[in-house]
Amino acid sequence: MTETRFHAPERLEDAISLLSADEDARPLAGGQTLVAMLNADLLSPSQIISLHRIKALQGIERRADGSLRIGAMTTHAVLARSGDLRGAHRLLGEAAGRIGHEAIRNRGTIGGAVAHADPSADYPPVLVALEAVIEAVGPKGKRVIPAAEFFQGFLTTALNLGEIVSAIILPPSPAEACTHYEKFARVEGDFATLSVAVALWGGGVRIALGSVGPVPVRSAEAEAKLFAGQLSDGAIKEASAKLVAASDPIDDVRGSADYRRLLIPRLVKQAIRTAQAKDAR
């Protein structure tokens, strides 16, 4: 029987060398998924590498170009009430506030959620809609991966052995952007049956869906229809049809694939109209 060892390095390089030397080692962030999996005997890692003491993974920083760098260890609770999120970036805070319950949000982190890549999770559609990039650090150094390429499938990401998510970078956003994250779940705190992330501003419409495919669903055709039709009811209907066609939902305990497809037009319209109403405020 092997023994699970625990490390809490202070330096990012030390965490990476521990992880790249042993494929059965696992990083620990908020533990809100990892420890639940340990409790369910779904995992028995050889080593747990806690990321809590690594300063380089913490904090939110606005960069000179207006982009926002969010450290991987930033919790959902911090993002949900962060005053650093402005313009379209507010979409991320709206989604963070809808994750699980307060006790989960206090511990769970954006880096852990992104690395876990649950198709029903709340951040992935937001990051795809905002064209965020995922910053990863590994034995070969640092690289950035567009969110649309980072999420590759059910619990599958572009991360390589020994690589960890170090930050999420949101590109600059126009201050006038209005946003809405619409989540439909069976009960409060559950994962989404369907979620819709919308950001609107003068020059564009961004929309992505969560929980209706192995990765977030975004459609250039749908966005073009919405833009050309100036968000009219007719344009929303046509765009929804494109999004339904681009989706690939499954039947599960949260709803059948057919049910999810029926929800798409309704939730898309609701999300767009709610975002617009916030703009009018």
Place this chain on the structure above:
Amino acid sequence: MSERVAVDLKVNGTTHRVSVPAMRTLMAVLRDDLGLTGTKNACDQGVCGSCTVLIDGAPARACLALAVALPGIAITTVEGLAQGDTLSPVQQAFLDAGAIQCGFCMPGMIIQATALLAENKRPSEDDIRHSISGNLCRCSGYTKVIEAISLAASRLTP
């Protein structure tokens, strides 16, 4: 199995040096190593809320935290709320409102409500419902729980 690690856990103001396997959850350490069985074990998946404790003042699931990752960090369990024989205002309100049925979910509810009232002195009924949405009561006695939390709020901030 996992190696044992010595860790100083600061629970209810007292530091305990325990030697625990790396994978042991805070819940298991509280209950089995420290004998603090007020923190209840039910789902072990973070869903039910019965093991809710305060970690650094904020509600968290004890079943989803590894004890070894919490050295020196203030942890408050339901046993830490009363002052000697005097119950905390939230505990007293739960008794007075008759909010207790089988009692199993109560420690988690009381911890969650304590955290709510520390941040929000005059919660609306909606705020209260929202706050305890992650604490399941299988007796389904939520109405009295909501009354109890309102009562505690009105006593704390008349």
